[in-house]
Amino acid sequence: MESKQIIKGSLQTMILNMLEQHGSMYGYEMTKYVRKQSQGKMVLTEAALYPALHKLSEAGLLSAVYKTADGRTRKYYFLTPQGKKKSKELTQALHQAIDTLLHILNPKQAYG
Amino acid sequence: MDKEIAIPEIKLQPEALKELIQFIRKRGFSDPVLIREILDHFACKTEELLSKDPRLSLSEAMTKAHESFGIRGFLPIVEAYGQYTFLKYKRIYRKFFLKVITHPKWLPLILLTGVGTYYVVTSPLLSVLNAGPFLGLFGIGFFIALLLMTEWTAMFFIIFRKTPWQKNTLLQNAVRLPSHLSFIFWIFLMNLHLGQAADPESSKALFISILLACLTALFQVNLLSLYFTIQEAKKETDASHQPE
Numbered sequence: 624m625e626s627k628q629i630i631k632g633s634l635q636t637m638i639l640n641m642l643e644q645h646g647s648m649y650g651y652e653m654t655k656y657v658r659k660q661s662q663g664k665m666v667l668t669e670a671a672l673y674p675a676l677h678k679l680s681e682a683g684l685l686s687a688v689y690k691t692a693d694g695r696t697r698k699y700y701f702l703t704p705q706g707k708k709k710s711k712e713l714t715q716a717l718h719q720a721i722d723t724l725l726h727i728l729n730p731k732q733a734y735g
Numbered sequence: 736m737d738k739e740i741a742i743p744e745i746k747l748q749p750e751a752l753k754e755l756i757q758f759i760r761k762r763g764f765s766d767p768v769l770i771r772e773i774l775d776h777f778a779c780k781t782e783e784l785l786s787k788d789p790r791l792s793l794s795e796a797m798t799k800a801h802e803s804f805g806i807r808g809f810l811p812i813v814e815a816y817g818q819y820t821f822l823k824y825k826r827i828y829r830k831f832f833l834k835v836i837t838h839p840k841w842l843p844l845i846l847l848t849g850v851g852t853y854y855v856v857t858s859p860l861l862s863v864l865n866a867g868p869f870l871g872l873f874g875i876g877f878f879i880a881l882l883l884m885t886e887w888t889a890m891f892f893i894i895f896r897k898t899p900w901q902k903n904t905l906l907q908n909a910v911r912l913p914s915h916l917s918f919i920f921w922i923f924l925m926n927l928h929l930g931q932a933a934d935p936e937s938s939k940a941l942f943i944s945i946l947l948a949c950l951t952a953l954f955q956v957n958l959l960s961l962y963f964t965i966q967e968a969k970k971e972t973d974a975s976h977q978p979e
Contacts, residue, residue: 651780673811677819689771694749694752695774695778696771696775
């Protein structure tokens with residue numbers, strides 16, 4: 624349960640990073656990707672995903688385009704230039720935060 | 736961990752998509768804009784369920800897919816979209832506001848409105864009418880404000896006469912703007928101004944007259960900006976209909 628709170632704080636970083644890696648994705652595709660990459664350990668719910676996507680769009684980090692796919696309208700999200708820059712910054716910051724935490728939690732492994 | 740087995744993908748046909756749309760409508764979301772936001776994700780989940788268990792009927796798959804959205808169903812998607820569009824149209828409104836006050840086509844009209852209001856409120860005839868038995872009850876300011884409201888109502892009627900207004904999320908968000916509160920302030924000021932009739936030459940009366948003129952001009956800019964914002968919302972609504 625506690626890990627969910629930790630991951631929740633990284634949601635926006637995760638979304639930006641996914642889009643940076645894949646170019647453009649639609650909502651369901653993002654939930655499926657997270658489920659697959661986490662081997663089912665993490666479920667990205669619609670209640671968490673869509674407010675985050677709209678917040679990032681409002682901040683100018685994402686944009687979206689509607690295309691026809693499988694007989695219906697599909698909304699693809701992609702990073703703006705500002706979003707690409709922010710994605711790199713946040714991903715780096717998250718990696719550093721994780722490294723720092725690991726040093727605190729496993730000092731013997733960190734320092735030998 | 737077992738290797739994930741590739742599952743043949745089932746794609747929903749147009750007839751099945753129509754049933755999904757009916758399902759969404761029955762949950763209270765009939766606005767085409769909202770259906771557009773919900774449908775694809777809902778359809779993908781339904782397809783995944785059908786691919787994993789082809790014995791499921793479409794109805795069973797839809798129900799299970801809807802349950803997987805959680806206790807609030809489609810609401811989180813709808814609410815997130817509603818908030819996003821409100822902020823988006825607020826931005827669009829501001830853009831039109833700046834455009835209107837700097838456009839050579841609209842600026843003369845706005846200035847004329849302001850100057851015209853100034854001459855009307857400083858006219859001695861206004862105080863005479865206000866002191867009369869009929870208008871004295873409500874105040875001439877109230878009736879002038881009513882005239883402006885009629886203009887507002889006429890604008891709405893012209894734009895919305897062929898639009899299902901109540902079910903249109905984008906239009907609702909486009910007009911959820913606080914700018915027309917200036918109208919209520921206008922009524923208050925108008926009646927306050929007419930209370931200065933005892934000393935119309937006072938600097939206070941002059942100040943209020945100028946303020947009223949500015950407020951009327953602002954109200955005109957607001958109406959025009961809102962009109963253009965609503966047109967944008969209408970365009971987006973028309974573009975949101977699902978492909979046949």
